[in-house]
Amino acid sequence: MGVSEVPKVFTPQTPIWCPGCGDFGVLAALKKALNDLKIPPHETILVGGIGCSGHIHNDLLVYGYHSLHGRLLPTAIGIKLANPRLTVIAAGGDGDGYAIGGNHFLHALRRNPSIVYLVMNNGTYGLTKGQPSPTAQIGFEGTKEIPFEPILTALSIRSTTFVARGFSGNQVQLQFLIKEAIQHANAGKGFAFLDVLSPCVTYNDTYAEWRKSTVDMNADKSFDPTNRALVFERVLNTLQEGKIPTGLLYKGESPSFESMQLKDPASPIATQDLTPAGKIEEFKKLIARYR
Amino acid sequence: MSSTQTTEVSEPRVVHLEDLKVMVGGQGGDGTLTVINLLSHALKQIGAYTYDTRNVLSRIRGGHADGVLRASVRPILSIGDGLDVLVAFDEEAVEVAKEQLLDHAVVIYDNSHSQLKTVLKPTVKVYSAKFGEIAGLELKKTLLKNTVSFAVLCRVLGLADQLAEEAINWRYARRGGDVLQSNLQALKIGFRLADQLGVKPSISFPKTEPKQGLIQITGDEAVGMGFIAGGGRFYAGYPITPASEILEYLQANLPKFNGVALQAEDEISAINMALGASLAGARAMVATSGPGQDLMTEGLGQAGMAEIPLVIVEVQRAGPSTGMPTKHEQSDVNHVVFAGHGDFPRLVVAPADASDCFYLTVDALNLAEKYQLPVFILMDQALGQNTQTVPEFDFSRVNIDRGKLLTQADLNRISVYKRYEFTEDGVSPRTILGTPDGFFQVTGNEHNEWGFVSVDRINRAKIMRKRMLKVEAAKKDMPRGRVYGDQDARVGFISYGSNLGPILEAMEQLGKQGFKTKFLLLRSIYPLLEEVQEFLESVNTAFVVESNLTGQLAGLIRREYGYADKIVRINKYDGSVFRPSDIVSQTLSQLPRNGGE
Numbered sequence: 009m010g011v012s013e014v015p016k017v018f019t020p021q022t023p024i025w026c027p028g029c030g031d032f033g034v035l036a037a038l039k040k041a042l043n044d045l046k047i048p049p050h051e052t053i054l055v056g057g058i059g060c061s062g063h064i065h066n067d068l069l070v071y072g073y074h075s076l077h078g079r080l081l082p083t084a085i086g087i088k089l090a091n092p093r094l095t096v097i098a099a100g101g102d103g104d105g106y107a108i109g110g111n112h113f114l115h116a117l118r119r120n121p122s123i124v125y126l127v128m129n130n131g132t133y134g135l136t137k138g139q140p141s142p143t144a145q146i147g148f149e150g151t152k153e154i155p156f157e158p159i160l161t162a163l164s165i166r167s168t169t170f171v172a173r174g175f176s177g178n179q180v181q182l183q184f185l186i187k188e189a190i191q192h193a194n195a196g197k198g199f200a201f202l203d204v205l206s207p208c209v210t211y212n213d214t215y216a217e218w219r220k221s222t223v224d225m226n227a228d229k230s231f232d233p234t235n236r237a238l239v240f241e242r243v244l245n246t247l248q249e250g251k252i253p254t255g256l257l258y259k260g261e262s263p264s265f266e267s268m269q270l271k272d273p274a275s276p277i278a279t280q281d282l283t284p285a286g287k288i289e290e291f292k293k294l295i296a297r298y299r
Numbered sequence: 300m301s302s303t304q305t306t307e308v309s310e311p312r313v314v315h316l317e318d319l320k321v322m323v324g325g326q327g328g329d330g331t332l333t334v335i336n337l338l339s340h341a342l343k344q345i346g347a348y349t350y351d352t353r354n355v356l357s358r359i360r361g362g363h364a365d366g367v368l369r370a371s372v373r374p375i376l377s378i379g380d381g382l383d384v385l386v387a388f389d390e391e392a393v394e395v396a397k398e399q400l401l402d403h404a405v406v407i408y409d410n411s412h413s414q415l416k417t418v419l420k421p422t423v424k425v426y427s428a429k430f431g432e433i434a435g436l437e438l439k440k441t442l443l444k445n446t447v448s449f450a451v452l453c454r455v456l457g458l459a460d461q462l463a464e465e466a467i468n469w470r471y472a473r474r475g476g477d478v479l480q481s482n483l484q485a486l487k488i489g490f491r492l493a494d495q496l497g498v499k500p501s502i503s504f505p506k507t508e509p510k511q512g513l514i515q516i517t518g519d520e521a522v523g524m525g526f527i528a529g530g531g532r533f534y535a536g537y538p539i540t541p542a543s544e545i546l547e548y549l550q551a552n553l554p555k556f557n558g559v560a561l562q563a564e565d566e567i568s569a570i571n572m573a574l575g576a577s578l579a580g581a582r583a584m585v586a587t588s589g590p591g592q593d594l595m596t597e598g599l600g601q602a603g604m605a606e607i608p609l610v611i612v613e614v615q616r617a618g619p620s621t622g623m624p625t626k627h628e629q630s631d632v633n634h635v636v637f638a639g640h641g642d643f644p645r646l647v648v649a650p651a652d653a654s655d656c657f658y659l660t661v662d663a664l665n666l667a668e669k670y671q672l673p674v675f676i677l678m679d680q681a682l683g684q685n686t687q688t689v690p691e692f693d694f695s696r697v698n699i700d701r702g703k704l705l706t707q708a709d710l711n712r713i714s715v716y717k718r719y720e721f722t723e724d725g726v727s728p729r730t731i732l733g734t735p736d737g738f739f740q741v742t743g744n745e746h747n748e749w750g751f752v753s754v755d756r757i758n759r760a761k762i763m764r765k766r767m768l769k770v771e772a773a774k775k776d777m778p779r780g781r782v783y784g785d786q787d788a789r790v791g792f793i794s795y796g797s798n799l800g801p802i803l804e805a806m807e808q809l810g811k812q813g814f815k816t817k818f819l820l821l822r823s824i825y826p827l828l829e830e831v832q833e834f835l836e837s838v839n840t841a842f843v844v845e846s847n848l849t850g851q852l853a854g855l856i857r858r859e860y861g862y863a864d865k866i867v868r869i870n871k872y873d874g875s876v877f878r879p880s881d882i883v884s885q886t887l888s889q890l891p892r893n894g895g896e
Contacts (some may be wrong), residue, residue: 015715016714016715016716016735016736016740017715017737017739018717018739018750018751019718021751023845049738050733050734050735050736050737050738051732051733053578053579053732055575063752065740066740066751066752069730070738070741071738071739072738072740072741072750073575073578073740073741073742074605074740074741074742074743074744074752075571075574075601075743076597076598076601079567079571079597080566080570082563082567082568082570082571082572083571083574083575084574084575085572085575086533086535086572086573086574086575086576086577086578086579087576087578087579087732088573088575089533089559089561089572089576090532090533090575090576090577090579090580090581090583091579091580091581091732091733093733094579094732094733111564111565112567112568113569114564115564115568159423160665182388205357209754225344229580234592256791269558269559269561270556270559271557272557272850273555275531276579277532277533277557277558277559277576277579277581278576278578278579278580278581278731278732278733279530279733280532280557281532281697282532282582282648282701283699284528284530284694284695284697284699285697287556287694288694288695290555290556291524291527291528291694292694294524294527294552294693294706295514295524295692296505298514298515298516298520299513299514299691
């Protein structure tokens with residue numbers, strides 16, 4: 009085959025984000041992490057949500073799926089169960105994950121599937137022009153609601169195994185956290201939940217505020233990310249001090265969803281030979297009890 | 300004996316029936332369906348075809364519940380009309396059944412709580428005994444009244460005691476020693492009671508060798524089996540009557556074939572899990588009923604827009620809203636044909652019996668992958684949950700066609716791979732996740748051939764046509780309908796699903812009254828095929844029979860083909876299935892004065 013001007017598959021496209029959008033930082037850190045870990049691109053699926061963040065999968069040469077609003081997690085779980093060999097990364101926004109997808113978020117935390125869930129959290133619905141999201145602070149766009157704290161929720165569910173928070177303005181930490189998350193999931197250890205503070209420069213520019221208020225919990229050597237109760241207490245206290253805890257906050261052990269559900273996780277459902285010919289005798293056993 | 304009494308005086312006359320109908324009724328939790336199940340098994344051993352149905356309330360215990368078993372020397376797919384035997388655990392069951400009791404009927408009544416007060420035809424024979432009380436006293440378990448009554452029932456039908464015992468063994472052997480032993484004891488007590496009551500066989504059913512190659516199965520179970528045989532390996536659902544049995548069947552059996560059946564947190568999650576699994580390359584299915592389909596509609600549109608293969612089973616129940624969860628209806632035709640915003644392709648197939656449920660599930664899996672769209676299997680409560688006798692499924696007939704699915708070798712032969720490439724039949728070659736060089740972008744936003752979001756006007760118009768083209772292309776592969784009856788008849792029926800049985804029997808009765816009829820059983824609801832037009836051309840009157848108020852199928856046919864002057868509706872929407880007599884009477888009352896000629 010000669011040299012072709014036309015690429016064989018799609019050419020990644022720069023997302024539609026505003027200059028300075030926090031999501032660029034998330035994308036950059038994600039690319040770096042995937043490169044450093046040498047994850048085979050064809051074995052990687054990036055599941056995007058709806059909203060600005062939902063364009064993240066367009067700029068990577070991996071498999072990309074733009075799921076329904078709020079439905080990244082069920083989709084990603086379906087993918088993982090069908091083929092546990094894949095690196096499955098769901099990456100969506102805070103409205104997507106904590107509002108319309110809130111139910112799925114809870115059950116993903118509970119089930120512990122070995123996938124990465126990155127939430128680009130900016131407290132607002134940017135694409136629809138700045139309505140408050142569940143993580144908006146009181147007063148933003150007139151909201152009178154108490155913000156949702158996903159980290160505390162994740163810590164409160166006893167089968168979570170990886171809870172972290174990054175900030176797109178802190179690349180070094182974010183790259184570390186994304187790598188840790190991917191390694192956790194790809195080792196079959198379960199659900200790697202990473203909330204990333206990712207400012208919306210147009211409707212909720214929180215860069216300066218978050219630079220001041222974020223605290224890297226891992227900087228304190230006495231912080232033990234394996235003690236759920238203490239982590240919960242430290243995170244809660246930090247929040248009550250008006251600070252935002254970041255870092256690898258909790259790491260624990262619990263059986264992964266796929267290991268509990270699949271008979272043979274090593275032989276993926278998705279790549280099975282479906283030809284009935286060799287299975288007729290097994291099929292006939294299904295009939296026996298109806299005779 | 301103080302505990303027993305009979306109303307019988309003269310020497311019993313044995314009524315010979317080739318078509319037997321037995322109802323067992325009581326309160327939910329009385330074990331009525333167990334008696335039906337046992338009798339069904341016993342009658343199959345003497346060569347009967349059986350069909351049974353349940354009438355239960357949406358609660359775990361209490362409230363009237365009954366099961367009806369029909370046995371025939373011929374294949375049957377309806378509960379028919381009338382009752383030959385009633386086993387009643389309370390007065391309410393007798394009240395419910397009274398109108399249906401035929402002149403020669405026998406009633407077996409549990410008078411543990413009260414003597415029977417309902418006045419029945421004088422020709423009806425009644426055997427009363429304290430089944431519950433005796434089971435409680437002698438076995439310390441009142442619930443065993445069902446097995447006690449089963450013994451008396453078998454005696455009334457002149458079935459050998461051994462046959463009854465075999466049925467008990469068949470049902471309880473797996474449950475272990477105690478359960479089996481107490482049921483065998485209950486059976487003995489029942490036989491003793493029958494002796495005390497002086498029960499003589501008063502109804503007989505022809506005894507032949509059991510027919511080989513037949514199975515007793517529900518439509519839901521047949522769908523589950525068809526899914527496994529057809530290569531289905533990923534199922535996600537949420538409990539809902541009357542589709543839960545599919546979830547249960549697949550949770551029990553799919554792991555044997557290295558597949559998985561998940562119970563999701565809701566139907567929204569279930570359908571998205573299935574979409575994910577399908578993208579990964581697994582043959583995926585969800586099953587639900589109307590209320591669940593409401594929630595799945597979002598995912599349905601995604602499957603249509605993003606062109607992801609998916610099979611959705613919709614077992615209809617009485618709506619709207621929560622409706623009557625355990626009751627029969629066919630009021631979701633519009634729902635499956637029109638659900639979702641925007642225009643997108645879909646297919647709807649409709650099985651009519653358990654065999655069809657098996658084979659059409661295989662077909663649906665093939666259609667979904669071949670045309671890369673959502674395919675509905677439209678069923679109804681009666682089809683999903685009633686047990687019927689059908690030929691064993693022929694697994695060698697199962698063929699798997701995955702359509703334009705590119706392997707790595709295929710990709711090596713092409714220079715460019717676009718997920719949504721424009722093609723003649725609208726179907727673009729697809730890859731599954733993990734294929735080197737098969738990268739795609741898949742999205743529910745409007746997109747170009749690469750799968751990138753696009754609002755370009757020229758692309759939009761072209762790609763909308765591309766997707767809808769697939770419905771036309773699929774017509775050649777859609778399951779054909781079946782035409783029954785007299786080819787020359789000018790009066791016709793059009794229907795689908797579990798109405799098959801009642802309509803065939805109604806046609807027979809109409810035939811005896813001198814009316815020639817024929818019947819088009821639809822198996823493809825969307826798109827409707829030319830067979831509908833041909834059939835309508837060939838008749839003067841077409842009765843569209845369906846269990847709903849507004850005539851949804853009739854509306855769909857008129858919308859597609861017109862013929863408003865020929866189409867007459869026969870509807871039933873009280874939560875119960877059509878009986879042949881309903882169709883006969885509605886046909887005769889609505890037949891044009893010239894008899895449809």
